[in-house]
Amino acid sequence: MVTSDGSVVERAADLGITYFDTARGYMGGNNERMVGTALKRKRNDVTLSTKSHAGSKADALRDLDTSLRELGTDHVDIWYLHAKTRPDEVTDELIEAQQEAKKAGKIRFAGVSSHSGQKELLPWLAKNPNIDVVLTAYNFTQEAFMNDVIAEVEKAGKGVVAMKVMAGGLRTARPGTPNYDKFKRDGALPAALQWVLQNPNVHTTIPSMTDMDQLEENLKAMSQPFGDAQKKLLAVHLRQISPSYCRMCGECDGQCRKGLPVADVLRFLTYAEGYGQFGLARERYQELNPAHANSKCADCPGCTVQCPYGVKVASRLIRAQELFAC
Amino acid sequence: MLAAALLACSLVPGWTQHGAARSYTADNLFEYMDGNSEGYLLYGFLSMRGVTCEKGGVTFVVDVSDFGDADSSYGMFSANRDPRLPTEKIGAGGQIVPRRLVFVRGQYYLEIAANPEGDHSAALREWANALENIVEGSTEPPAALGWFPAEKQQSLRLVPESVLGIRMLKRGYVGQYDYGKAFVVTDESPAAAGATMAKLKARFGDTTAAGIADEAFTVTDQYLGRICIFRKGRMIGGYANVIEGQDAKALATALAARL
Numbered sequence: 001m002v003t004s005d006g007s008v009v010e011r012a013a014d015l016g017i018t019y020f021d022t023a024r025g026y027m028g029g030n031n032e033r034m035v036g037t038a039l040k041r042k043r044n045d046v047t048l049s050t051k052s053h054a055g056s057k058a059d060a061l062r063d064l065d066t067s068l069r070e071l072g073t074d075h076v077d078i079w080y081l082h083a084k085t086r087p088d089e090v091t092d093e094l095i096e097a098q099q100e101a102k103k104a105g106k107i108r109f110a111g112v113s114s115h116s117g118q119k120e121l122l123p124w125l126a127k128n129p130n131i132d133v134v135l136t137a138y139n140f141t142q143e144a145f146m147n148d149v150i151a152e153v154e155k156a157g158k159g160v161v162a163m164k165v166m167a168g169g170l171r172t173a174r175p176g177t178p179n180y181d182k183f184k185r186d187g188a189l190p191a192a193l194q195w196v197l198q199n200p201n202v203h204t205t206i207p208s209m210t211d212m213d214q215l216e217e218n219l220k221a222m223s224q225p226f227g228d229a230q231k232k233l234l235a236v237h238l239r240q241i242s243p244s245y246c247r248m249c250g251e252c253d254g255q256c257r258k259g260l261p262v263a264d265v266l267r268f269l270t271y272a273e274g275y276g277q278f279g280l281a282r283e284r285y286q287e288l289n290p291a292h293a294n295s296k297c298a299d300c301p302g303c304t305v306q307c308p309y310g311v312k313v314a315s316r317l318i319r320a321q322e323l324f325a326c
Numbered sequence: 327m328l329a330a331a332l333l334a335c336s337l338v339p340g341w342t343q344h345g346a347a348r349s350y351t352a353d354n355l356f357e358y359m360d361g362n363s364e365g366y367l368l369y370g371f372l373s374m375r376g377v378t379c380e381k382g383g384v385t386f387v388v389d390v391s392d393f394g395d396a397d398s399s400y401g402m403f404s405a406n407r408d409p410r411l412p413t414e415k416i417g418a419g420g421q422i423v424p425r426r427l428v429f430v431r432g433q434y435y436l437e438i439a440a441n442p443e444g445d446h447s448a449a450l451r452e453w454a455n456a457l458e459n460i461v462e463g464s465t466e467p468p469a470a471l472g473w474f475p476a477e478k479q480q481s482l483r484l485v486p487e488s489v490l491g492i493r494m495l496k497r498g499y500v501g502q503y504d505y506g507k508a509f510v511v512t513d514e515s516p517a518a519a520g521a522t523m524a525k526l527k528a529r530f531g532d533t534t535a536a537g538i539a540d541e542a543f544t545v546t547d548q549y550l551g552r553i554c555i556f557r558k559g560r561m562i563g564g565y566a567n568v569i570e571g572q573d574a575k576a577l578a579t580a581l582a583a584r585l
Contacts, residue, residue: 002364005491005500007549014548027365028406028428051360062443083360115360163361208364211488270353280373284349 002026004211009038012215013046021135021161021206022071023051023082024063029070036071049078049135049161051113057093057100064101078133078159079107085117087124095130109133115164122149126156133159138202139166140195140234143249143308147199154201162205165196188237190221191230198226246270246311255305258295261288262305262313269320278323285324296321332460333390335379338452344385348376368486369402370394384446386453387439396432396464401484403430406437409481409502416454418467422447427454432463473510473563473584474501485509490550490566494525498562506551506568508581512561516540519560526555526562536575539582544575554578558585 003009009020022035032050039046050067054060064079079101081094090112098110111133114121118136125131126149134153138146139162154160166189196205209215246266256262265285272281286293297303298321303314335341348358351373355363358374366374376389393399400418406428407413407421414420417436420429427438427450436457440446474482480502489495489511498511513519523541527533530553533543542556542564554574555564563581568574 002361002368003491004368004485004488008488008491011491011549021361023361025359026362028426029408030405031365059443113360115356164356206361210368211491211493213488213493267354270351280349280351 002031003034003209006034006038008209008212008215009035010042011212012209013039013042015215015219017215017219018045019047019049019161019204019206021049021051021163023053023080024067025051025053025082029066032067032070036073040072043073047077048073049080049111049133050076051080051082053082054094054097055091057097060094060097061101064097064106068106075106075108077107078109078111080111080113080133080135082113084112084114085121087121090125090128090131095128099130109159111135111159111161113163118149119145123152126152126158131158133161135161135163135206137164138162138196138199139164140192141238141309147201150199151201154203160201160203162196162199162202165205165207166192187230188233190217190224191226191233193218193221194224194226194230195234197222246307249308251308252305252313257300257304258292260292260295260297260317262317264288265320266311266313266316268324269316272323282324285320286326293325296325333375333377333388333457335377335388337456337460338379338449341379341381341386344378344380348374348389350374365405366391366402369405369484370398370486371402381449383442384444384449385441386446386449387441388453388457389437390457390461391435391437393433393435396430397468397470397484398486399430399433399435400468401486402435403428404481404483417458417461417463418465420454422450422454426450429454429458431458431461431465434461434463436461470499470510473581474499474508475503475580475584478504480504492526492529494522494529495562504569505572506574506577507566508563508577509566510561510563510581510585514560516557516560519557519562522562523555523557536578538575538579542575542578542582556582558582561585 020035020039022032052060052063054063068074079098081090084090101107102110109132110130112125112131113135115137122134122136125134138150150160193207196202207218209218246263252262268281268284272278297314297317305313307313335343350358352367352371355366355371370393372392372394374389374391379386379388393402403419408423411421411423416429417431424445424447425440429436438450438453440450471482482499482501485500486497489498489500489509495511498509501508513522527543530545530547533545536542536544536554538556539558542554544554546552551567552574553564553566555562556578563585564578565574568577
């Protein structure tokens with residue numbers, strides 16, 4: 001967990017939070033040290049997980065030994081293969097590393113974490129007898145199939161941990177920023193967490209806990225049910241972001257009759273409009289192949305691209321062409 | 327961003343690009359680095375450009391991130407360097423370990439991860455020199471670092487929000503010492519800092535006034551231990567988690583004198 005001070009982790013453990021997640025790579029390795037120090041007195045009372053991005057068995061096991069040293073423990077409860085999107089990324093040698101670590105008592109459970117590609121990956125993991133826990137991005141902006149693949153994992157007797165639970169426009173909202181203040185005022189942040197927790201197939205979540213205040217907000221959200229008011233709030237939020245928010249689901253791939261890489265162009269537009277990075281956006285647009293960079297959507301008789309989330313693709317592409325084309 | 331245009335594997339002779347160049351913003355950084363992106367976003371990350379370079383079976387993953395201002399990029403560096411190992415004068419500050427280079431210059435934070443296992447320090451140093459030349463910006467560390475005593479200092483970092491885990495202490499520097507944790511937060515104005523002090527007193531409850539700078543108090547907290555907090559103009563500073571045998575008030579008094 002990325003937090004501002006170790007005392008937040010300590011307090012979370014005292015208030016009854018029993019699952020803490022970190023990763024070898026977070027904050028250049030400093031995060032594991034901070035979490036380990038903060039949980040030293042509580043190690044036996046909590047479930048602790050970390051992750052490795054390594055691509056080979058030797059590197060992964062080396063990472064694990066470093067993690068154990070930095071966390072100040074002789075074992076972690078869950079050890080994830082980090083950020084996998086396809087079954088072929090969960091290689092035999094990485095599985096072998098997990099099994100070897102399990103036999104040596106360095107880990108209790110083997111896991112895989114995933115941000116995308118869940119449609120194919122999660123059913124595959126559900127059938128994989130070597131995998132005990134799946135950590136997946138899961139939030140109210142995702143497609144309905146996520147409920148099915150999560151249910152499949154749970155039915156297979158594996159643990160399901162949800163991350164990125166406050167997604168979309170909420171993801172980058174930081175305390176003190178106008179967006180954050182608005183979401184907080186409207187109750188969208190706790191509602192997003194409640195939405196995830198109401199799924200009985202999700203066993204726990206890892207929302208961020210930047211400070212003591214957010215810890216308390218999260219705990220409060222956990223104690224309240226996800227009701228009609230919260231449902232309405234998230235629906236409104238979804239409607240607000242739908243016309244422009246690209247979820248990078250890839251459904252538009254190959255739909256444009258001119259072959260435009262639609263998701264990429266929409267992302268460039270976000271660089272400019274969302275983050276004020278006009279130069280970067282234009283530069284990336286200019287890197288498209290010339291036929292695409294010079295395309296004019298306004299010349300097409302009708303757009304063939306249909307976004308399943310309601311992004312107004314044609315008007316967004318025209319906007320990008322107006323801004324970035326020579 | 328100057329580095330974006332000039333970042334190339336050919337910066338160091340013999341290296342060739344492996345795969346396509348990368349670029350990310352705060353919106354999609356998590357696609358590249360998962361939850362680690364939270365650490366970048368905390369410091370006001372704006373954008374990243376990167377390339378993967380190869381030479382003789384060794385790959386360097388080179389990334390240049392723009393944090394918008396020198397304070398934030400230095401903050402990112404201070405949070406990501408290994409505090410147990412020495413830093414060196416690369417840009418405004420840098421660190422080279424066998425498989426990793428991190429350094430900061432101006433608003434840019436630069437990092438290289440080397441593969442496979444081995445000591446790549448010499449090549450990383452060569453890259454540090456090359457990269458330093460394509461990035462503009464100050465090579466001086468933030469002046470705030472001078473506020474904190476150097477003796478027995480384990481680490482000193484910019485905490486971008488919620489200093490000591492308290493949201494009302496918005497952004498400031500925290501120095502970890504053998505004997506406790508020093509911090510300094512700069513508020514918008516003396517009046518705003520005064521209001522924050524009042525809220526802090528209310529939060530901690532049973533405080534005792536201490537005669538330091540404009541106003542000060544001491545208190546003991548379950549998580550932050552023995553604390554002394556003062557206000558000097560628009561600055562709020564002090565010590566937390568002060569160990570037995572050390573005088574929190576005396577430490578805070580000395581810190582206030584350095585501001």
